[in-house]
Amino acid sequence: MTETDKQTEERIFDAATEVFIEKGMDGARMQDIADRAGINKALLHYYYRTKDHLFNAVYEMIAGQMFKKFGPVLDENLTLEQKIRFFLREHITFLQKNPKLPSFILNEIHRNPDRIRKLIQRIDINKLWNTLESQHREELKRYNITKENLPQFMTTIAGMSVFPFAAKPIIASIMEKMGYNFDDYIEHRKEYAADFIINAIIK
Amino acid sequence: MTETDKQTEERIFDAATEVFIEKGMDGARMQDIADRAGINKALLHYYYRTKDHLFNAVYEMIAGQMFKKFGPVLDENLTLEQKIRFFLREHITFLQKNPKLPSFILNEIHRNPDRIRKLIQRIDINKLWNTLESQHREELKRYNITKENLPQFMTTIAGMSVFPFAAKPIIASIMEKMGYNFDDYIEHRKEYAADFIINAIIK
């Protein structure tokens, strides 16, 4: 399907996604979205009543995409170490293709914390922990991962993957100055991060 | 010195800092800044010609504050392990007092990457590496830290400290749901992060 074959609503949505990710809610302009979609401003309001509605639609789609990435880890029939390697490889690869998502998400959650709170309140965290615990009881004990320090561990893994993209302009400038390349750094990080974490938890 | 004793220019600057950190460049309103400073909009333009000038002044001050935190590590007469523990404790403590700086910085560097590039181009990274290398030759070798993988290592440490604050609304929601407390999680992280990193590099 080529760009011009797409239905108007979809073209608007895609254009809005680009602009909101690029500029954020406050910086985005309806005129800019209309231009990229190849239509006029009035049509935006015909399909999505207000800028706020349009933004919400885009935000929900993107947040959904992010959360979906965490799912397979609980399904796959792998050891805990394999799951950690699998997650980091998959997640960093996903962010390589969507490098601006971290700063978009991290910015908008601060502008409107309630939006993300409602999404999270729908998740049954106890059930997730019980699943993890039953699948990896021995390994969790051996690695000293408990329900109490799980947030420390999970945010460490998430930060390993997300932070380099969130701080990309800083890191890329430093790499440039050292004669290195940001893309190589990211590619290498899939393995580095996994090794680092495994090393840290193995006694 | 009480709030009312402060000179007007300083009151404007402080109010602007608050508002820009809270709302970002695009979301900030000159009226809001004037109200918090207890003066009227015209005075903002008298002291700082435009919104852009005012923002730049605030941004430079904050970026400077962040970079200053990295300095003492090269001066202190400590082992590498002690420096890692020292840095994480100090940096996380600094962010406890300024929890919104990470999202502010990480957001604005994407909106205007050139601003941070210019700051970084002024730093002599080779000299920093040479200093580090001469101070800790043995330890760096033992821990397998080279000039090539230094960016991986440094961004891992930085992410350990910064990411929890950048993702605070998400993490706090999850903690809340588990019956835990975000502030306790942060306090505990000073030690957890240091232990984790030391464990990872010690063979």
Added chain:
DNA sequence: GTCTATAGAAGGATAGAC
């Protein structure tokens, strides 16, 4: 230096023709 009043531009939203 500080204020009131207002200019001037931009942006979100709607009316109404086709």
Added chain:
DNA sequence: GTCTATCCTTCTATAGAC
């Protein structure tokens, strides 16, 4: 469904009195 024209509010910035 799509367009042009336009309303109306918001916001930055300036003019001019004190």
